[in-house]
Amino acid sequence: MRFAVAMEAVHTYSLVHDDLPAMDDDDLRRGRPTVHKAFDEATAILVGDALQSLAFAHLLGSPDVRAAALARLLAENAYLMVEGQARDMDGEHAKLAEAEVLELMRTKTGALLASSVAGGALCAGADAGDVYPAGLKLGLAFQIADDLLDLTADTATLGKRAGKDAAAGKSTLPAIIGIEASRGRAEELLDEALAVFAPLGPRADALRALARYVLSRKK
Amino acid sequence: MRFAVAMEAVHTYSLVHDDLPAMDDDDLRRGRPTVHKAFDEATAILVGDALQSLAFAHLLGSPDVRAAALARLLAENAYLMVEGQARDMDGEHAKLAEAEVLELMRTKTGALLASSVAGGALCAGADAGDVYPAGLKLGLAFQIADDLLDLTADTATLGKRAGKDAAAGKSTLPAIIGIEASRGRAEELLDEALAVFAPLGPRADALRALARYVLSRKK
Secondary structure: HHHHHHHHHHHHHHHHHHHHOOOOOOOOEEEEEEEHHHOOHHHHHHHHHHHHHHHHHHOOOOOOOHHHHHHHHHHHHHHHHHHHHHHHHHHOOOOOOOOHHHHHHHHHHHHHHHHHHHHHHHHHOOOOHHHHHHHHHHHHHHHHHHHHHHHHHHHHHHHOOHHHHOOOOOOOOOHHHHHHHHHHHHHHHHHHHHHHHHHHHHHHHHHHHHHHHHOOOOO | HHHHHHHHHHHHHHHHHHHHOOOOOOEEOOOOEEEHHOOOOOOOOHHHHHHHHHHHHHHHHOOOOOOHHHHHHHHHHHHHHHHHHHHHHOOOOOOOOHHHHHHHHHHHHHHHHHHHHHHHHHOOOOOHHHHHHHHHHHHHHHHHHHHHHHHHHHHHHHOOOOHHHHOOOOOOOOHHHHHHHHHHHHHHHHHHHHHHHHHHHHHHHHHHHHHHHHHOOOO
């Protein structure tokens, strides 16, 4: 549970900072005003900074011997996430090739999602190395689904502004290879991840349901 | 060394974010343009975020058994630092009483400095609990010296903009009790810290020299 809380604290910090005017400049998140809209920019910067510290303080406050390995996994992948976000900002107005977009998604979205899957394995006493690559595929499928929703869903359903990638001329996978081909690619990635989770048997039912939800979600 | 690197990564992240337009809005740091001036705001936000992750990834990448305790100490005090900065932003245009200013300095500046002293003790296999309060006093002395330099030194010497606290109407200790009384208070705090370090003998010579430098520094 401490690892889950720490993971969600890092995830939330990343959303609060990504929504800032200097970054993606979003007014709406989960159907509510973003932190800098509800309060101010200084508060949003500090809330993000505090959530990142809190994640590590909370996780490392555990007497469990696995806490240090989980905190290291989280820190390394939180770093990769920022690297991906920095590349994303750089490439926002450049035309990227398909391989470049996939590589960007691997760090920006894949790393944190993969570390949540690998951390689950570590908590269960399993080898995290086996499921990390599957988590990375799931992260790519998640990002493709996100990019598809940005194109096909409306703002009220999403709870965040829709259509902003196309408006910003962003090189997403759907923008490069089209909606149908992107959906096919996401389904392939999901199937590959599910194949890795298959030998885990019934105790991985929840993991498989979550993996399928990555593509079936409507928001 | 890994702890020192992690500490400095957290310290530097805090400076990069504090200099942002939405925070202290500074153009100059260590005699050079601040990160958001040399690059842009998005870069400064991401550099700070990445440095914080890097601090924990680097420290927890150590095989040393003390790494987890050091990372916990750093995370808890990095969190307190942000709490102090948030209180500082809140109080910027309010008149604070002396006790409130001291309490604010304890979190904003004292916590991180105290954790660097306590971490040194942990690395040496000593009890961190004894020296943490002395580090806190040193942190207060450091902040008072900083506020005095802001009033008495010039921008070229400081390498950062001087006179900004008075211009912002900030409640610093010198603004409340005056320059001479503040200098006296800082010297008392230094003496109290040095008294705690006295029993450590010659192997704490460097620590004592650093403690004295907190007040003797001209920038």
